[in-house]
Amino acid sequence: MAVGFEYPDLSVAAIRAGLAAHDFSAREVAQAAIARVDALDPQVHAFLEPTPELALAAAERIDAALAGTDAHNAADASAAATHNTALDSLGPLAGVPIAFKDNMNQLGTHTTCASLMLKDYTAPFSATCVERAIAGGGLPLGKLNMDEFAFGSSTETSAFGRTYNPWDLERVPGGSSGGSAASVAAGMVTVALGSDTGGSIRQPASFCGVVGMKPTYGVVSRYGVVAFGSSLDQVGPFGRTVADIAATLDAISGRDLRDCTSQEVTTCFTDYLERGVAGMRIGIVSALTDAPGIELEIVTATHQAVKRLESLGAHIVEVELPNAAAALAAYYVIGPCEAFSNLSRFDSVRYGYREPDAADLGEQYEQSRAHGFGPETIRRIMLGSYLLSSGVYDTYYYPAQQVRTLITQDYQRAFEQVDALITPVSPRTAFRFGEIADPTSMYLSDIFTIPINIAGNGGLSLPVGLGETSGLPVGVQIIGPQFSDENIIQVAAALEATYDIRRRAPLEAGIHASIEDRLGTPLKAPTQASAEGGRQ
Amino acid sequence: MKGLKTVLQDWEAVIGLEVHVELTTLNTKMFCACPISYGDDPNTHTCPVCLGMPGALPVPNRAAIESIVLAGLATGCSIQKRSMFYRKNYFYPDMSKNFQTTQGPIAFCMHGAIDLEIPHTAATVPRAGMPERDAYTAHIGITRIHLEEDAGKTVHVGGTDGRISGATYSLLDYNRCGTPLIELVTEPDLRTPEEARLFLQKLRQVFLTLGISDCSMEQGSLRCDGNVSLRRYGAAQFGTKTELKNMNSFKNLHDGLTFEICRQAEVLEEGDAVRQETRHWEPAAKRTITMRVKETADDYRLFPEPDLAPYDLSDEFIEAVRARLPELPDAKKRRYVSTCGLPTSDAAALAGDVELSRFFDEALTAQPALAKPIANLLLNEVSAWLNAHSVEGLTLVSGKVTPAALAELAKLTADGTISSHQGKEVFALMAATGDTPARIVEERGMKQVSDAGAIEQIVSDILAANPQKVEEYRSGKTGLRGFFVGQAMKATQGQGNPQLINEIITKKLEG
Incomplete structure (x- = not known):
């Protein structure tokens, strides 16, 4: 198809400008996105369920609205200006291709959470973030792959096959929102939504060289997003630029009466893109970058980013987070406890995978859950079930909550001294499939991101180029005070402007077509095949 | 066991x-x-x-x-x-x-x-x-x-x-x-x-x-x-x-x-x-x-x-809820005793039933001075009637008698317009038809005859018509008193003031 524009690199602002100038229609944008997904997703496998018809329908609504305004103002000299007003009324994501992590309910699609348990589950309603993204003008391109129920850091635990890192198809995209990161990095969609419980937006964003942000807990409604850890989960955007992130956040943030943990947010994040960092106080935590196990190229990239901020006029302040080291332990108590309880509803009674030959209700529960859930999900459920049992609760859950309070206080104290913090996102760049087989090592890859979920603050992963050793994308993390997520946008946008780097993976259709047998039927995912070998 | x-x-x-x-x-x-x-x-x-x-x-x-x-x-x-x-x-x-x-x-x-x-x-x-x-x-x-x-x-x-x-x-x-x-x-x-x-x-x-x-x-x-x-x-x-x-x-x-x-x-x-x-x-x-x-x-x-x-x-939230607290049964009971002068057992019986007490309080608004007669009607006539009809699940709320009507009935009895005997009859009609007591009394001409002269004439006629029974009574068969009262009530079509009839019969037989 001949298109008069270069789709894969289009930004939210460029789409807006193009629609305003009649350079292209929303339908043409949708068609370009659909073609790009068709061409590249066979290699990347970011999508579990593409929804081209929904994207086209949304595009047509936008084009019709714009045409209506045009006709109405045909004789008006200020027609162009009015056209912009019409765009404004269409929302901050007018005509922007977007896709959603498959733990988000979207009417008319499946919500599988990349689990056999929910393979055939159809969403009976839409999540608030999905609703707002579409109401804000987004063109919904489909549902994205993830680690099963968001348990994982590589998207390898998906029951429906792995997602491939568009920068190197032999490597993981990170996780759990691996499909979200990969779809944006490959230029299939402009922005995507993910969820982050311990780093599940920021780590895959850094692995795939895109921007990913977990806002402060409460900025985006969790209603309709299948819960993993209710007190830790937060929805956030992926994009290739900070500006695209800000626009998406403008569309999805704010109080939702259906989620009583959501908060009133009136900030227009787009207003903070060009304010610079001169005079801002930015904190660094030496203990973090000096930690063992962190790759040198990550340390180097972080130091360089700090220097750039300093040269932009920011004051760099050393701060301490004395309890941050305990965050991982607290996280692996609180997270599994909440997950255990949240996943109890998957009992095969009214929906979901059901073992056909169970003799009674107890057996139906046991067998359906044993076979419907993958090994990592079962591990988390068993862990939570144990940690909450009587006698054990007081030893783990209660102290974990106390530790959580201490860590939250650490960050509160730090943000009395600084306006933002900068740290690494992940101790290393994207690893190869199967390279990290031991669960504990996998858990350790989230040591820089987990404390932020424990404290509830917002954090953003900003790509700062390729690692000098690995040649793979490296990200730095910008963290803000609670409910001052505009600080994060402000710092990230200023820092981003100092890098002249590739924003999209160098992947084109056909080039890597022969790499792997990745197009097998979804249920024969490599990770599942070995785990389920006994019953096939 | x-x-x-x-x-x-x-x-x-x-x-x-x-x-x-x-x-x-x-x-x-x-x-x-x-x-x-x-x-x-x-x-x-x-x-x-x-x-x-x-x-x-x-x-x-x-x-x-x-x-x-x-x-x-x-x-x-x-x-x-x-x-x-x-x-x-x-x-x-x-x-x-x-x-x-x-x-x-x-x-x-x-x-x-x-x-x-x-x-x-x-x-x-x-x-x-x-x-x-x-x-x-x-x-x-x-x-x-x-x-x-x-x-x-x-x-x-x-x-x-x-x-x-x-x-x-x-x-x-x-x-x-x-x-x-x-x-x-x-x-x-x-x-x-x-x-x-x-x-x-x-x-x-x-x-x-x-x-x-x-x-x-x-x-x-x-x-x-x-x-x-x-x-x-x-x-x-x-x-x-x-x-x-x-x-x-x-x-x-x-x-x-x-x-x-x-x-x-x-x-x-x-x-x-x-x-x-x-x-x-x-x-x-x-x-x-x-x-x-x-x-x-x-x-x-x-x-x-x-x-x-x-x-x-x-x-503020707690105080706003506290301000909504209605009068509770214990406080009601105290009020019924101290302000309304009811006996403790009656007060407890009314206050211990949310429907009865609500009905009582509303009736009391219409006739503040008639606490006792209203309470009596509720605890006797009304309760008995409700018990008799309970199989149909009838409650005070779903019944046809309003608190104001009950208060009116109490007033008609208290001021002697009708007798307490007539009161029972009127209540049964109220419950059955939903009519007001005044209307029932008027339509059926149920006025209590308290005219002493008229009653005296009636009694004299009865005594004159039954000389033998008068003789028996005076020789000690005092059980016949009921016969004379019954005859007098019959002659007044049930509207004679029973107290007055009793007094006059006593006076004429023994005087």
Whole structure:
């Protein structure tokens, strides 16, 4: 198809400008996105369920609205200006291709959470973030792959096959929102939504060289997003630029009466893109970058980013987070406890995978859950079930909550001294499939991101180029005070402007077509095949 | 098996109650906007939230929290400003999320009490140390009242007695799932089945007065379990308790506890130990049977509900709820005695029934000076009539007599317009037709004849017509007096003032 524009690199602002100038229609944008997904997703496998018809329908609504305004103002000299007003009324994501992590309910699609348990589950309603993204003008391109129920850091635990890192198809995209990161990095969609419980937006964003942000807990409604850890989960955007992130956040943030943990947010994040960092106080935590196990190229990239901020006029302040080291332990108590309880509803009674030959209700529960859930999900459920049992609760859950309070206080104290913090996102760049087989090592890859979920603050992963050793994308993390997520946008946008780097993976259709047998039927995912070998 | 009275001479019964009350008067469920309703088609009042669909989140019902704070204030509880919801995790298909949202160690209402007046009659067995036939007051502690959500209903088809064993399949109705429920737990302060019955009745009247529930034991919106144990008088330790279920009426509560106390006494007196278990009261067989034996405590893995922030109730909120507290039965009773001058027993009877007292208060507004006649009408005529018609489920509210009409009737009797005898007749007509007393009296010409001259003439005529009976009366057959009165009433078509007729007959026969 001949298109008069270069789709894969289009930004939210460029789409807006193009629609305003009649350079292209929303339908043409949708068609370009659909073609790009068709061409590249066979290699990347970011999508579990593409929804081209929904994207086209949304595009047509936008084009019709714009045409209506045009006709109405045909004789008006200020027609162009009015056209912009019409765009404004269409929302901050007018005509922007977007896709959603498959733990988000979207009417008319499946919500599988990349689990056999929910393979055939159809969403009976839409999540608030999905609703707002579409109401804000987004063109919904489909549902994205993830680690099963968001348990994982590589998207390898998906029951429906792995997602491939568009920068190197032999490597993981990170996780759990691996499909979200990969779809944006490959230029299939402009922005995507993910969820982050311990780093599940920021780590895959850094692995795939895109921007990913977990806002402060409460900025985006969790209603309709299948819960993993209710007190830790937060929805956030992926994009290739900070500006695209800000626009998406403008569309999805704010109080939702259906989620009583959501908060009133009136900030227009787009207003903070060009304010610079001169005079801002930015904190660094030496203990973090000096930690063992962190790759040198990550340390180097972080130091360089700090220097750039300093040269932009920011004051760099050393701060301490004395309890941050305990965050991982607290996280692996609180997270599994909440997950255990949240996943109890998957009992095969009214929906979901059901073992056909169970003799009674107890057996139906046991067998359906044993076979419907993958090994990592079962591990988390068993862990939570144990940690909450009587006698054990007081030893783990209660102290974990106390530790959580201490860590939250650490960050509160730090943000009395600084306006933002900068740290690494992940101790290393994207690893190869199967390279990290031991669960504990996998858990350790989230040591820089987990404390932020424990404290509830917002954090953003900003790509700062390729690692000098690995040649793979490296990200730095910008963290803000609670409910001052505009600080994060402000710092990230200023820092981003100092890098002249590739924003999209160098992947084109056909080039890597022969790499792997990745197009097998979804249920024969490599990770599942070995785990389920006994019953096939 | 020994009787209760004998058993309680040797054993002290220790009883605690767990009372569940559905907040049926609220419009919506505990965590979603589905309406609360009963008897509708299955699964017609459900949504993603109460069905526990993946991704759905709870939003607490503010009115339910106001209701429980009302309940706490009315039962002397201290209202906990800081409390939170917990998740109680267990698998059962009628609990859509496989956890129940309830409260943890700190409930909204803690440490309350109700003073229970036990009006003694020969039929009841008093607690030890209390003199028989005397009234006494029992102080019953309330451990806590917490807020939680109800489960749905499971209907097992094909088995016996609706039990799951032997059933071919089970049906689920989630209409009730998520209905707000308060659970009140008493201290083990009750000592007799009669105290337990009166406690539950009083609690019901308090909650009905608050308007937080319809408290129907038949429909299950008021449910009560009992914990019972025995010990020797003076013993510090409690005995092993059993938990008693299926006591779905006040009578069943009384009878079930009575049986269980006597059963435990027999077990203990035979040298055996009471087994800690849940027992089921069978009203037809008049016995309790083992339901399940608890060998280990259930592990519900209770932990704070992460989807709901801890509560921080403000003083303003609590005071606003306090300002809504209606006059409670105890205060009503005091007012009826001190302001209305009613005898204590009448005051207690009126104040102890939310419908009667509401009706009484409204009637009193119309005729403030006629408290006693109105009370008499309510406690005699009205109560008798209601009892006679109770099979049809008629209540004061659904009846045809308004408080103002009853007050009017009281006035007509009090000022002598009609006789008290006529009053009964008028009330029956009011209840049947809904007409006002004035209209009934007028239409039927039911004026009391209090004209002494007219009555004297009538009496003279009767005496003249019956010389033989007059002679018999005067020679000592005074039983004939009724004959003369009856004749006089007949002659006045029932409208003669009975008092006046009596006086005149006496005067003429004996004067």
